[in-house]
Amino acid sequence: MSNLTRNPYGLMATPALDLTPTGHLPHLVDQARPHPDTEQPLTGARTWTYLRQSDRAPISVTCPTWCESTHEMDQYLTQAPEDIQHSVHGREVTVKATANGTYEDWRILGAQLAIAPDSEEPERRAPYVQVEIADEVWSRPMGAGELADFIGTVEGQLAELRKLHTGLVQVRAEHAHTVDVLTIIRERQATATGPLAEVMDAMASLVEKTGDPDSVAELVLGLTVRARAELLAAEA
Incomplete structure (x- = not known):
């Protein structure tokens, strides 16, 4: 007992x-x-x-x-x-x-x-x-052998927890960055008018959907450069 x-x-x-x-x-x-x-x-x-x-x-x-x-x-x-x-x-x-x-x-x-x-x-x-x-x-x-096997199992799970911890630190940082970028976009969107407001809204939607503000920023920058180049070419 x-x-x-x-x-x-x-x-x-x-x-x-x-x-x-x-x-x-x-x-x-x-x-x-x-x-x-x-x-x-x-x-x-x-x-x-x-x-x-x-x-x-x-x-x-x-x-x-x-x-x-x-x-x-x-x-x-x-x-x-x-x-x-x-x-x-x-x-x-x-x-x-x-x-x-x-x-x-x-x-x-x-x-x-x-x-x-x-x-x-x-x-x-x-x-x-x-x-x-x-x-x-x-x-x-x-007994001793069974306890050794049990400890090995627990150690294996601890290794998995450490992997998850590393991943959690990374995704938490990415999430915080996304929230910061969205905050900035929304603040600027609040004061924007006309086409700029529409661009800001589109940017915010893309960031929320993709969770990748850096890629969205690169895309918007590329489109802006391209549009400016086309505008300058048309004026010439």
């Missing part, structure tokens, strides 16, 4: 994984949580005891040296040996995301190193890493 609640007190041991407060649970949490002024780092192997639910016999459990779970609530709620999980969590990061239209902080790519020595699932009986891809969406338990 995996502790996917990110709760260091081991609430993965609650029957049927029902994490809804039951009246006595908040009190137990308050009693189990160390006071901030007296809390000490968890180091070295630790042994603790719970009462087996079937016969109330005391069962001793020794944590691996790397386990950072306090197991305080496990002492009250453990049903059977397979409920016991030892774990340590990596750093958490969040991004703004939405599943319902409201953007909130979502955890991404958090991970836990864990072992459940008596688990009914064989892959959890040896140390494994499980990744929280997004809030409450977890990968399967992974």
Whole structure:
């Protein structure tokens, strides 16, 4: 049974994984949580005891040296040996995301190193890493090779994001340039009259359609030079 609640007190041991407060649970949490002024780092192997639910016999459990779970609530709620999980969590990061239209902080790519020595699932009986891809969406338990493949997949996606970032910088700059040119054209169009106003309107329409103000400017300049040359030739 995996502790996917990110709760260091081991609430993965609650029957049927029902994490809804039951009246006595908040009190137990308050009693189990160390006071901030007296809390000490968890180091070295630790042994603790719970009462087996079937016969109330005391069962001793020794944590691996790397386990950072306090197991305080496990002492009250453990049903059977397979409920016991030892774990340590990596750093958490969040991004703004939405599943319902409201953007909130979502955890991404958090991970836990864990072992459940008596688990009914064989892959959890040896140390494994499980990744929280997004809030409450977890990968399967992974060994070293599987984790390496997972990291490779994530690195590949990061490379794609970097490519998109480079493209975004470019197209944002082009978009800003287009908006600036349109602003200038519209300002001059507002004071222009006659044929000049029509030319400005045509230029603005071309810029909006093509999104390429430089090419439009070159086209208009070319047409202007040509028209001037034809006019001078006619006058001669």
